[in-house]
Amino acid sequence: MRLLVAGGGGLLGREVVRRARAAGHEVTATFRDRPIGVGGHRLDIRDRAAVAALVAAVRPEVIVNAAYRQADWAATADGGMHVAAAAAASRARLVHVSSDAIFSGRADEYDETAVPDPITPYGAAKAAAEVAVRGLVVDAAVVRTSLIIGAGESVIERQVRAIATGERGGVLFADDIRCPVHVADLAGAVLELAAVARPGVHNVAGADAISRHRLGVLIARRDGLDPAALPVALRAGSGLPGALAVRLNCAVTQKALVTRLRGAEEFLAA
Template sequence: MTLLIVGATGHLGSQLLTQATRTGRTVTATHHRRTPTHHPHIHWTPLDLRSPHQVHTLITTLRPTAIINAASRPHDWPTTAQGPGHLARAAATTGAHLVHVSSDAVFSGHAPSYDETAHPDPLTPYGAAKAAAETVVTALHPTTAIARTSLILGDDSPHEHRVRDLANGTTTGALFTDDLRCPVHVHDLAAALLELTDPAHTGIHHLAGPHALSRHELGVLIARHRGLPTTLPRARRAEVGPPGPLEIRLDSTRTQRRLTTTLRGARDFLT
């Protein structure tokens, strides 16, 4: 199997590379702004996901068996909303199986929980971009596996960085007590995504942990796990903003039944 990982220099992309190379797969990885680290078993290639010509040329030349799109630029509509469409069109042309990483940001948080049958109703520009991407990849390449996930932890993630800086007093701000998500460990998420490269997996999948926690609850767990002070500043997002969804409980039960990878909850991997 030839695997193409798009957005391979990011937090999730890096873990995908680590796990994919351990299984002996032939891996090509793309980078855009970050300089990649040399690896003897990875072929790196630059790619601007906003360019349909670059995307088409790469995929029709490489002809990968499977593609994982792990690229993420929250404030860039062309990359987030339109880029996946370029991938889907080229993948459909060559017959490659596409796994597109989406987000729980496609939901408003107004429902008690969201399973794979729930329809997107985003409140933020990022959520709207992710929802648009889901629509376009499904239209252009109907057998795409769309994997919605939540807050990604592990390997010193951005959220863990923030908790450490707040605990040490090296930054200002607060952690929200009313902003709930279902965190997932990056190792579990990467393993699950690699399972989804099997063409038998199509349609919507939810890949999140089973524990819904507020940003503040999660921060306390992280601080305790790292031996840091657990008295962390708190605030309510509903009062201080920015506007956006509050409680998003992503229900991954249906997807979990189909996978061998266990998606652990934050209370499990931070104990």
């Protein structure tokens, strides 16, 4: 399989690239700022012409778009549209990685049929990208996921270690609920969806809906740190933007996957 991974320098992108190459696939990966070595191409997906030119040169069978920037509408929304347009022009399959940030948290849970109702600029950008992707690439696979955890490298894991060791201050919320997913599980699912055309929305998140504080406790225990050093608070009433609880129901997608989507209680076990 000839694969192009946009956002190949990120946590998920790196794992997708590593696994795809280990499986013998021909992989080209893009990065925006930090070079990623052999097979890496600097690309700003906000530049529609540059995206089109690279896709035309690589001629991928499948494009995985794992690129985003939370505070950058053009990168997340416009960039997603540019990748989708290039995929359509080259007749490449597309796996687009979205986020649970597209939801308000007003529903008890969200399955693959749930309609986005974002309440933050990032969530709105991700929702806009989904609209562009599904409009431009009829057989695109849209992967909605949650907090990505992986081998100590994620932002959340670094934050927890810094708080637990006193390197920085902060609190972890007991009422901020998500479904954390291990990067290896997410990458495995993405590559399964890349290998065979499976159009539509796919929820790919962890099996456990847990709070940020509980997630921090699990990370601290795994890393040999004291969970009691993690201050706990409530996000409700804090004035911080975003949903409180977003639970992704992955039952339908899980039935179609070989990759098992583990819960954080399992993959962060000491």
